[in-house]
Structure formats: C-alpha cells, structure tokens
Amino acid sequence: MNENLSRRNFLSRGSAALSAAWISAHWPAVVAAAEHAHQAAKSSAPPKFQFFSSEQAAEIDAIAACIIPSGETPGAHEAGVVYFIDRALTTFAVDDQKTYRDGLPALQIRARELFSAVEKFSTATPEQQDKILHSFDNHTAGGRGLYRAGNASSFFETVRVHTIIGFLVDPDSGRGGNRDGVGWKLIGRDREHMFQPPFGYYDKDYAGWQPNPPDAEKTKA
C-alpha cells in the first residue's frame, strides 16, 4: 500500500489534529477512498494506448516534451503525460478527440511546410520542433486558471493544457499522470495531504500573535 496512505502514517502525521472520535467514525470511509485511488494509480500505466496509435502517441509525447522539457529534472515525458492524455481522451476529455484527430495531421503539414525534410514532428530536431510549435502558439494563457482549465480551443493550446494537467494532477488520483509524483517534486509540493505548521521559511520564527498597539489610531484613508 502507498506509504502516504497507510494508517500508521496517517495517524502519526495527523493525530495531533484529529479527534479520536473522528477517526473511529470516519476511518473506514477514508481507507476506502484511499484504497480506491491507490488501486487506480497502480494500474495507471496501461501497456496499450486506448485512443492513440503508437505513432500518434510518439508525436504527442514529443509535443508534451517541448511544453515541459526534460533536463536536469524530469519533464512531461518522465511524468507519463502521453498516457494521461490517452486516457483523458476516452474519459473526461472525450470532447477533445476531434481536436486531436484534426490537429495531428495539421501539425505534420505545418512541419513539412516549415522544414521539407521533416517527416514527423517527433523526428525533427529540438530547434525545429520549437519553431513548429511557436507557429501555432497564440499565447492564450493568462488570468487565474481555476475555472478556465480545459477550455482551450486550438490543438496546441489543448495539448498544452492537457500536458500541464497530466504533469501536475494529484499523483494518487488514479489518472495516470504525474507518474511517481515527479511534477509535484519539481514544484516543491510534498506528496502528503496532511501538514503541520510551521509550513515554510517565513512562519518558522514567528513569535506569536502580538496585539495591535492599544493606542493605535484607527486610520481612515
């Protein structure tokens, strides 16, 4: 069983904040939910693609690797983003199938227009790949993303959003993305779901609440 979700860890990390009554009342439900996620996560790297052909998968993998490149730290490729997208297109992102079906041939055409010798996007050089993708990039990102994720319309923007989701989604959610939690590791998010203060640099030496000066005038702007 996933280390994070074992009862022992749950109790040792969270016991200070949890009431015994709550644990006895709710533990079975928490275990059930965690087990479900864990089982799903275990089977999260399908050996076969459900939506993509292996050729298409190689193209998507290459695009994703441009969006979040590998290097000193893992990128979209290592996070298994292509598996995540494949699964997404038969589950929560069914509506985007056409975008991918139409987009992949268009990408190939664009690649040949720009570089006549290039057969497939995935076999182009990194510099060529960057140029090809920049020709699609319409810079549609921006704003607080909470309710905007997944509303992309163009092929590239769709792949971009799916790649980011696949890289950063909860690794224990059973979606097949963020494999081994590499996305969270990159951004510095611990994989646990339970924390105790101090949380970071600025609160670790906090001396405790000091009242506002009693003689303070209420300012009025």
Add this chain to the structure above:
Amino acid sequence: MRPDTPKYKTSDEVDFVIVGSGAAGGIMAKELSTNGFRVVVLEQGPYLTEADFVHDEIKVINEDLLTNKPKLQPTSFRKTPNEKAKPQRALVYGRCVGGTSVHFTANFWRFHEIDFVERGKIGPVPGADLRDWPITYADLEPYYTKVEWEIGVSGLAGASPFDPPRSKPYPMPPLPVKGSGVIFERAARKLGWHPFPAPMAILSQPRAGRSACVNCGFCLAFGCEVGAKSSSLAAAIPVAEKTGRCEIRPNSYVHRIETDSNGRAIGAVYFDEKRNTHLQKAKAVIVCANGAETPRLLLLSANKQFPNGLANSSGIVGKYLMLNSGGVATGVFDHPLNDYKGFAVSRIIHDFYELDHEKLGFYGGGGMDARFDITPVAFALGSLPPGTPSWGKGFKDTLANNFTRTMELFGHGTSLPVETNSFSLDPDLKDAWGLPALCLTYKDHPDDIKLSNWLSQRALELLDAAGAKQKWAPTIGEQQFAVHLLGTCRMGNDPKPSVINSDHRTHDVKNLFLCDGSSLVTSGRGQPTMTIEALSFRAADRITSLAKRGEIT
C-alpha cells in the same frame, strides 16, 4: 453513519419544504427540525460525503463534481438589457448537499454596523439604488454568535480595532499563521495598518465529532475530507437529520412553486433523478436556492394569478444583483512560503472598510486578505508572472521556482445595487430539462471598478513594504462571471423596492419565505456567507414564532 431519517410521502403535507441545502438551507433545516417541525429539503445536487471529497483537480474542477453543470445548465451573459445575451459560462455555485458551503474559502467576517445603515449616513449614490436594511447589526449580532458557536468559526475576538461589538468570544482560537500571513502582518504594521487573525469557518480544534483542519491544501473549490470546513454538510445537516423530523432529498430539481386559488403556496414541484415530476406538499415553502436560482424559481413559477412570476409584484425579482468588487495582487518572495499547505487565509485587514468617499471620489470600502488558494494545475495555468513563457524551459523553470514562493493579496469590496444588473430567464436558451436558462446581465458600477483598482494599489503597496522580489496586479475589468450572488430578492419594509420583509416572508405570498444571498440589501465588503448564515438563523427564529402563533397558514 447517517441516522435513519424519515421518508415523507409527497402527498404528506409537511410543515416546511426547503428548496436548497446550502449555507442558508442547511441551517434553516437544522433550526426548524430542532424546533419540532417536519421538514423536507429538496436539493438539486447529489448527497456526497467525505469519502467523495478527493483532491483530483480534474474531477472536482474540470468535471464540476461539486458545482453547477454547464453542459446540463447552460447560461448566458450580456452587459446591458438592450443586448442579446450570448451563451457563456456565467456563474458557479455549489450543487450538492451543503451547497456552496462545501467548497467555499470559509472567510467568515461579520458585516459591520455600517453595512446596514450606509445609505442613511452618506445619502444616495448616483447610478445605484443604495438602501438601508430593515434590520440593524444589533438585530443580527446574536445570530452571528450562533453561527460562530453552532457551525464553528475560528478567530480571535478583539484583535481588530475595527470589529463591531460582539456578545461572546470565538469558540476556538484562530488557525495557525501561514507564511503569507506572517509576511502580510509584518508589512501591514510597517504601513500603520492593523492586521489580525482571519476569522475562518474551519475548525482549529476538534469539535462536535469533527476533526480539526489537517492543512491538506485542497480547500477552495474542494470539499473537506475530514469535516473540518464548517459547511452545512458537516455542521448543520447532521443535526437536522438527527432530529428524526428532517428528510434531505437529493437529486431533486425544483422548478415550480405551486399556488392555490387563494394565492397560497401549496408545495414545490420537482424533477427526480429520472426526470419524473412530483409535487411535495407543505404548509409553507422556504426557498434557499441561492441568489441566482431563487429568483429563477420565482420567475419560472409564473402563472395566471402571478403573471410576472411569484412574489414579483414589485417587478424587481432577480434585479439589483451585487457580485462584490475585488482587486488582487500577486507577489513572489526569495524563500519558500509553502503556502499551498493549509487553508487559504490566515491574516486580514479591515483598515479600508469605511473609506472617505468624498476625498477619494468614489463610494465603497473593503477588506484585504493574504492568501494562497491555488492548486498545482490551476497555478501553472494562471498564476505565473506576466510575460512568463506559457511553455518550454522558461515556463518550467519559473513554475519550479514560484509555486512555493508565491502569495496573493485579495481585496474584497462593495458592489452597488444597480437595477439593470440581474439574473433573468433567457428567452431562447434552455437547460437539459427544457426550462429557460439563467441569463446574467451585469456591468459594474463605475465606483466598484474604482474601488477595486484602489484596493489593488494598496495590495501592491503592501507587497512593496514586504520586500517582494516580484509583484504584479492585473487590470480590473468588468465582471462577467458571478460567484457571490447577492441582492436579487432583497429585504425591505416597503414592498415596492423589495421582495421580502424582515421576517423573510415575501410581500405577496403569505406562506412563501426566501433566505439566502438574494435577501441581502447591501453587499457588505465581500465574504457574504457568514451573514447569509446569520440571516438564516434569524429567519428560522422568526418563522418559528409565526408558525407557533398560527400566522403562516
């Protein structure tokens, strides 16, 4: 385990049918069933429990696990009533047992005395119909205290010199301070402002069989898997169900209030999960369906006797919508705050609650909080500094550096009540059940925009004083998306410019009551849920008295 609860027949005339189980409906159900009444709560969404509250951003945000479903419930938007509205996602609200209180941020400020009497103090504001409430802060104070003690609010009484009077301290100490709170507190004091621990509807200590917050970091937009967030689902509905007199009936989409020839409500008509239609009979109907769905239901209930919609003799059902103004700035710091850990907000200020409108040249006021409420995917898609590449190495490097080092400042301010800002029925667009969809018409009053920009400037000033390495504030545009849904069936003594009286009874239908964000007369300074809940406690008291005196039916 949920207790066995009654299953009332639809033909069984219960005392009250409550439409909606959210912040207002959940408390209404708790209070009325505790007071001995037989209650059916009709909730359009499913009955989810803590086991369903996962941290999967796709399921929760993209697939709207807890919220209204744009595919089934399309909406439209326009700026002014003369335009043809375009189909567009126009609002978000909770659509499950517990309503929006399941996924809210849980900022729980009380309104201040000024919010109830501001028109009397400053006079009319051009372009708006600002009015005073028929009740005052003092009328509501005991009920604010009830919310804090019975629903569960953490905070520190007396910490803010701007706080209104209170009869009791908070039942629990404030939640721990976060990095964003420490930075905020130090910088605000440097500027001569008065930061204080944020009152939050999240338990800092175990209480009533519920866990304290475990700081999981999936708070805003998510349901709480340990019951620490004081939603109606966690804090009110279990009490209602325990009485043995309250039935929560999920997946029940109410689309008409039925009336008899005497103009009395006889019950609520709803679709069940299989889209079969039922009429739940009741002696009185209480609509707590939120500031968008409550007016929509009244408009959908139009009949020969009430051709403009139920309880709409004033013609203002759905109008005077207020969304609250805002202002936001983001800062990046040298060291990791790890502010993703924990609830959203730990420190706020109320120094700008009442501004000098004559000096500044605009009406309004607001509070400000320090927060980080953004989950990893949402952060990568929307929270990097302007000019950051949206993909490639530059994107990855900034993302890797900033996630733990970013905090936000949120202004929360007034919106003025403008008649043309409204929720109405779209003449063409239909939902999946074939009923007219919600149309949002909204154009911020110019003073609301000025206030938002002014608050953004204060936020930048604070980030400057805090030594942020990088800081930015987006330009404030006119709002096209509704989260706070306020004022659309407002309260008043005069039946012409209001829909309900101070007992929450509609002026037109004696046994029809409304209580939720739609009841608000002014918008407060953001953070309306605390007041919605206090109103619900108070309304339940009023309705109980009326019922016991035989003055409802």
